[in-house]
Amino acid sequence: MSRSRDLRRKATAKERRAADRVLARAERERRRRRARRWRVVRRTSAPVAALAVVVAVAVALHAQAQAAGTGPANMAADGVLLAGDGTATTAVRTHALAPGEEPTATVVDAAVPDVVLYVDYRDPQAAAFWAASGEQVESWVTMGYTTVEIHPVAVLDGADVPAATATAAPSSTATADAEPTAAATPDAQATGEPSAQATATAATGDYSARAAGALACVADVQPDAVLMAHAALLEQVDGLDADGLSTDELVAVVTTAIGADEAVEACVRGGDFVDWAQEATARAAEAVPYAEVGAVTTSPVVLVAGQPYTGDLGDADDFVSFLSNAYSAALSTAEGATGDATTDGATTDEGASDGATTTQEPTATP
DSSP: OHHHHHHHHHHHHHHHHHHHHHHHHHHHHHHHHHHHHHHHHHHHHHHHHHHHHHHHHHHHHHHHHHHHHOOOTTOTTSSEEEEEOSSOEEEOOOOOOOTTOOOOOOOOOTTSOEEEEEEOTTOHHHHHHHHHHHHHHHHHHHHTSOEEEEEEOOOOTTSEEOOOOOOBOOOTTOOTTSOOOOOOOOOTTOOOOOOTTOOOEEOOTTHHHHHHHHHHHHHHHOGGGHHHHHHHHHHTGGGOOTTOOOHHHHHHHHHHHHOOOHHHHHHHHHTTTHHHHHHHHHHHHHOOSOTTTOOOOSSOEEEETTEEOOSOTTBHHHHHHHHHHHHHHHHHHHHHHHHHHSOTTOOOGGGOSTTOOOOOOOOOOO
């Protein structure tokens, strides 16, 4: 009996060892198959992953290129147009230029003279012009007597910055909100050029483009605040060194003027419209839609009703005279159109003949 039990135990032990060998062999085979599968996966997934990275980079670069080529909203003319209704000034809304799209010239009311400014925000002469006449322009725009279209350009990056122009305050008879009246034409020989003794300084970096891009950020996000940003940027000109403001300083100037705005800040910090500013500058250097100018390669260029202002940039009275004459001409044009449109025989005040309607000439002194 005991021998029989011993034989059974030995047989059972052999079977267990045999079973263990079978299990070990199966485990080794399972591991080999798994290792083979991973080798195949690694060989096939590596190219797929690399392709995915390439595609992601291509998409990102394309999106970046598209963004860089897209202009700011409300500047389809490469400038932002502002008009008033007697109480407030608002920007005229337009679409953003698509990549490769040409700007669309602004169509204005012939009865309202338009002031057009091409401005580099590191230009002392542009700053002198706005210091002398900016308040008057802003007031007349708000009252609806004129419109203003601001084109930021970057013509002074890497160039010599002209010396400042002396600023002459407007005469004591002028009031900011008075309706413009006809005035003597300013001396055609007067110019805003610096004197022979003035010296120019060489600009470095791309501050002009960054500042123009910053104004475009405001036009894109807070268009009605453009005049505030425009004035604030020009106020910085006297203190600029060759490199201009840093990005942090530029953000501070703009957001202090218009109020805190995360979208504007991100736009300025990211330089979202710097490329656009450089492209708009290049377009202006080729041609602008004003026959009397042709192209813009300097700053500032000031036009009223399409006519370039050639008077003293720092003399407010000169500019008021120029603008007043343009206003009177526009008013006469509007009166003539009204008279032509009036039916013969219509009742008129004071026995006016031929059915013409009369309009009183503004008499307030600007």
